[in-house]
Amino acid sequence: MFADRAKIFIKSGKGGDGHVSFRRELYVPAGGPDGGNGGKGGDIIFEVDDGLNTLTDFRQVRKYVAQSGEPGGKRRCAGKSAEDLIIKVPEGTVIKDFESGKVIADMSGDNRREVILKGGKGGLGNMNYATSTMQAPKYAQPGQPGQELWVQLELKVIADVGLVGFPNVGKSTLISRVSNAKPKVANYHFTTLDPHLGVVDLDEGKGFVMADIPGLIEGASQGVGLGYDFLRHIERTKVLVHVVDAASTEGRDPVADIKAICHELEEYNPELLKRPQLIAANKIDCIFTDEGEENPVDRLRREFEPEIPVYPISGVTGQGIRELLYAVYEKLQTVDQAPVIFEKEFDTETLRNTENLPYTVEVTDGVYVVEGPRIEKMLGYTNLESEKGFVFFQNFLRENGILEKLEELGIQEGDTVRMYGLEFDYYK
Numbered sequence: 001m002f003a004d005r006a007k008i009f010i011k012s013g014k015g016g017d018g019h020v021s022f023r024r025e026l027y028v029p030a031g032g033p034d035g036g037n038g039g040k041g042g043d044i045i046f047e048v049d050d051g052l053n054t055l056t057d058f059r060q061v062r063k064y065v066a067q068s069g070e071p072g073g074k075r076r077c078a079g080k081s082a083e084d085l086i087i088k089v090p091e092g093t094v095i096k097d098f099e100s101g102k103v104i105a106d107m108s109g110d111n112r113r114e115v116i117l118k119g120g121k122g123g124l125g126n127m128n129y130a131t132s133t134m135q136a137p138k139y140a141q142p143g144q145p146g147q148e149l150w151v152q153l154e155l156k157v158i159a160d161v162g163l164v165g166f167p168n169v170g171k172s173t174l175i176s177r178v179s180n181a182k183p184k185v186a187n188y189h190f191t192t193l194d195p196h197l198g199v200v201d202l203d204e205g206k207g208f209v210m211a212d213i214p215g216l217i218e219g220a221s222q223g224v225g226l227g228y229d230f231l232r233h234i235e236r237t238k239v240l241v242h243v244v245d246a247a248s249t250e251g252r253d254p255v256a257d258i259k260a261i262c263h264e265l266e267e268y269n270p271e272l273l274k275r276p277q278l279i280a281a282n283k284i285d286c287i288f289t290d291e292g293e294e295n296p297v298d299r300l301r302r303e304f305e306p307e308i309p310v311y312p313i314s315g316v317t318g319q320g321i322r323e324l325l326y327a328v329y330e331k332l333q334t335v336d337q338a339p340v341i342f343e344k345e346f347d348t349e350t351l352r353n354t355e356n357l358p359y360t361v362e363v364t365d366g367v368y369v370v371e372g373p374r375i376e377k378m379l380g381y382t383n384l385e386s387e388k389g390f391v392f393f394q395n396f397l398r399e400n401g402i403l404e405k406l407e408e409l410g411i412q413e414g415d416t417v418r419m420y421g422l423e424f425d426y427y428k
Contacts, residue, residue, distance in 0.1 A: 004054070004154065005155070007062070007150065008061075008062045009064065010148065011148035012041055012117035013040075013043075013065075013120065013146050014068040014120045015039070015040055015068070015069045015121045015143025015145075016039040016040075016068065016071040016143045017142045018072050018122070018125040018128075018142070019037075019072035020139065021033070021075075021126070032135065032136070033125075033126040033127045033136060033137055034074060034127050035073075035127050036072030036076050037124050038072045038124075038143045039082065040119050041066060041082050041120040041144075042067045043115050044064065044147075045116065046093075046095060046113070047087070048088075048089060048093075048111075050091065055093070065085070066085035066146065067082035069082050071143075072122070072125040076125070078122070084115075089107055091107060092107070092158045092236070094153070095116065096153075097149065097150075097152075102345035104116060104345075108236075108339055109341050116149075116151075117146070117147040117149065120143050120145050120147075122144075123142045123143040124140060125141075126140045156236050158209070158339065159211035159236065160332055161209070161238070161239045161241060161332070162210075162233070163175060163211065163213060164240055164242055165244055165261065169243050169283075170282040172212055173315035173316065174282065174313070174315040177315055177318065179201075197209060197211050197212075202325060211237065213234055231265075231268045231269075234272060237340075238276070239278070239331045239335070240272070240276070241278050241280050241328060242257075242258050242278070244282060245257075245283050246282060246283055246284055246296045246312065247283040247285075247287045254296060254300060255299060255303050258279065258300075258304065276334065277308045278308065278311060281300055281312045284313065285314040285316055285319065297310065309327065311324040359402070361406060367417075367423075368409065369419075370406075370417060374400070375420065376420060379419065379422070411426050412426070414427070
């Protein structure tokens with residue numbers, strides 16, 4: 001089954017803790033600290049695999065956690081760094097932060113491999129803290145925690161030209177005739193569920209990639225049916241070809257169909273209508289008009305030309321297809337040939353940044369409670385059992401204005417301050 005969306009949880013590895021130990025050897029009664037550093041946690045890396053064309057695998061496995069680094073050891077032995085976790089995705093996969101919907105990375109074009117979450121750094125062993133005044137430090141640095149995130153994977157097909165239109169207008173027949181794509185073709189009254197890509201080869205080495213975008217329905221831009229799933233595949237295409245049933249074999253009005261499709265495109269992303277467009281008036285082999293009745297192709301031309309040129313074709317007999325393909329090729333020469341790449345909007349490095357994280361200072365039953373992500377992250381990095389760590393803790397409270405807020409709330413010496421289960425007595 002084709003799948004073009006998936007929600008997964010990713011987490012990089014925690015850094016290994018630094019080690020506390022001292023050199024103990026015969027004839028060396030006062031050996032110094034020799035605790036080694038912890039190893040780095042594994043990164044989460046996304047990599048393009050040309051053998052994949054769907055996100056189906058992510059429906060079975062939704063959680064990806066890299067290994068943690070090993071802790072440091074005695075005798076200055078460093079912990080082993082963990083291996084990175086590489087997640088393979090098809091080309092064209094856009095990785096988004098699930099909460100905000102912002103783009104983290106677009107695995108397209110030259111971007112074949114990208115580190116999405118970095119593993120935590122290993123903590124320093126106590127051998128790093130020896131000084132002339134502190135020759136036997138009994139503390140080491142804990143490893144940094146890994147980063148974690150829920151991400152949305154979206155596969156947006158990479159094609160130069162997108163065929164758009166309502167179900168059963170002949171898009172699959174057209175692409176199967178002009179390219180190497182082999183979609184199932186039949187008189188279905190429902191729509192193709194999978195986008196099909198085909199390479200169109202013209203004379204003298206000319207050509208382009210065409211995508212049969214699954215048939216749209218009215219209300220698609222509001223998510224009706226599989227609307228969002230279909231519309232996202234149009235976003236990378238440079239030229240749009242409206243395929244309509246000019247003969248109205250099933251009673252559809254081709255003019256109304258094009259206007260409806262344009263409305264759905266505009267509601268989804270107004271920029272789509274700024275791209276070059278053509279109309280493929282299909283099924284002309286089935287057109288039979290009475291004397292004095294306007295030919296439906298002429299009606300289409302009267303309604304949309306010269307803004308959108310109309311090309312009468314027959315996907316069954318091949319009539320007019322050559323003219324359409326060369327017109328499409330000429331349109332492609334007027335647009336930027338660089339692939340459509342979605343710009344990064346979300347930097348995962350901000351997950352480590354505590355400066356902009358919120359915190360609260362409140363009084364509850366006479367106890368001053370300090371909470372928030374900034375406080376929680378600081379406590380995770382700090383060893384309060386060591387003298388150096390406690391000094392860092394006090395400086396953090398002062399530099400972030402927390403002591404000032406406590407004093408504004410009227411705190412007095414001896415009052416209790418609580419932070420995530422830890423309690424302290426306040427003294428100036």
